[in-house]
Amino acid sequence: MELRYEIRRSTKRKKLTITVERDRSVVVHAPSNVPEGAIRQLVDKKRSWLFEKLHHEQKYQPLPHPPGKELVNGEAALYLGRSYRIELVDGENATIHFAGKFLIPRAHARQRWQVLRQWYVERAREKILPRVRSHANSLGVEFEQANINDSRYRWGSCTPRNNLNFNWRLIKAPMFVIDYVIVHELAHLIEANHAPRFWNIVRAQLPAMERARDWLRDNGQRLEEEV
Ligand SMILES: [Zn+2]
Known part of the structure; x- marks a missing residue:
């Protein structure tokens, strides 16, 4: 194994x-x-x-399934906790346009999942990484690098060398949930264990901590399944 x-x-x-x-x-x-x-x-x-x-199935969350669905006109995709309609559009546009809905060029019909996924990864870099820096500042912690990655099993992680990784799928979650995952990983730079002190650090920075944990528990699977 x-x-x-x-x-x-x-x-x-x-x-x-x-x-x-x-x-x-x-x-x-x-x-x-x-x-x-x-x-x-x-x-x-x-x-x-x-x-x-x-391998104890009941106690631990099931492994996420790879998406099998086809993307079609009128379907929806998540972004920052809200669901937006997908429209396949004609025209010369080379890439996705987001304007209250996802406008995806029909020319990308075949690779639409990859195109949408690439769009998510770019938004994740743009929105998540600056927030890692600002939360680190207000917590008074330093890290080496923050990256967006493609982990199947984790929302965020922190390496022994103080590099932080965040799953691109998080960009589908509401901002208070993204903030929670960021603060959770940063707090591990102060306290390695999930001890009461650890949760106090997270809660002080993020009063909505419990609500964010509940959201991830209830909706985490959705972030994995769609796209
Ligand atoms: Zn942790």
Whole structure:
């Protein structure tokens, strides 16, 4: 079994622990000075326990399905938490035009999913990355780089080198949900674990934290399915 895991280091950690998050990601919490080899050994030792946890269907969210639907005139697609109609339009336009609805050139009928997806990725870069910087400023934390990525399993992540990644599908969610995912990852730069202190940091920055978590729990699958 190929096991991917994330390492979160903290000077306050005394020993290695492994957790499986709700989205099935595996996180190893480690003291700052433990070598990667020792972490790999622990993960190897826990392999069958992890395998069982990761395949427990009820407790963890099902893996998202790849989209199978055809995009047709009159269908809708999400953007910043709202649903907008899709219209296939004639003309020479080379790309998607958004004006209260998605106007997609008929010439792109075949690759429309890719075109719409590319549009989402561009909007994600444009809208999400500046907010990462401004939230980092008001939290007083520093990060190396923030990127938009194409993870199937996570909305956001934070690497041991303080690089932050955000799933492009987030751009379909309302801004307060995007802010929550940003602040969640930034708060991990202060507190590695989901301890009470961690949630206090997130809540202080984002009073709508609970509402955002609920929204993601109830609608996360929608962000995965459409487009
Ligand atoms: Zn977290």
